[in-house]
Amino acid sequence: MTVILRRVARPLLATIFVTGGINALRQAEGHAKAAEPFLNSAIDKFGDKLPEQIPRDPVTLVRIDAAVKIGAGLALASGKAPRLAAGLLLGSLVPTTLSTHSFWTIKDPGERQQQQIQFFKNASLAGGLLLAVADTHGKPSAAWRAKHATKDVGTAAGKLSRKAEKRANKLAKRAQKALPN
Known part of the structure; x- marks a missing residue:
């Protein structure tokens, strides 16, 4: 029973990341513009602690994030290193959520509510990924x-x-x- 559950649940969980990664690659500039305030703030705070090899360009960071989402999403969906894949997706989800769904900064009540829904949707996805990270297949x-x-x-x-x-x-x-x- 649990084997069948994993074979169904993992691809379902991975779908949002693979499609989101493809969408981010197709519209990297738009995603970068949305993420830029968060990225600039993070780079201002932690930039001196980051290795020089880590890019600071928002478009490049969006493309890297998209590649992680696609690659790790496909790995999770296919059951290849699912715990590692789920961990990578979780690591990608947190900054994405904070940069694009920071509802607490929005004044317009309608837009604030929409972003709050997206924020908590991502929080729910994070819960699913945490379960996938901890899943040892009964071993x-x-x-x-x-x-x-x-x-x-x-x-x-x-x-x-x-x-x-x-x-x-x-x-x-x-x-x-x-x-x-």
Whole structure:
């Protein structure tokens, strides 16, 4: 049942990102204009901490974001590295939401309400992506496996140590018997 659910849910969740990424590529300048105030503010605050290789041009950033949405969306939809894909989409969704749906800055009540709806839609998508990031397919997480592997190694080391100690004691007794009094 859960396998079928994943095969249906992942593509449904990914659809908005793939289509949004394609739309952003087609209209990069318009998306960049909408995101520019947020991007300029973020660059003003954190620009000195960003590596020089990270572009500051809004159109380039929109294109990079669009490529992430398309690539990670297709990966999520196809089940290829779905946890990583969901994490990338989540990382893309947060700045997109803050830059384009900042309803708290809008004075017009009608436009404010529309942007509030879009903001909470994206918040809901973020919840779905968080579930996808945490989905281990019913298998233990990497942290759980590492913790238990450590215990297993400790147990094996303890057994090996006790065996070595017994063997050393036997050899010591033999050596004692072999020595002349």
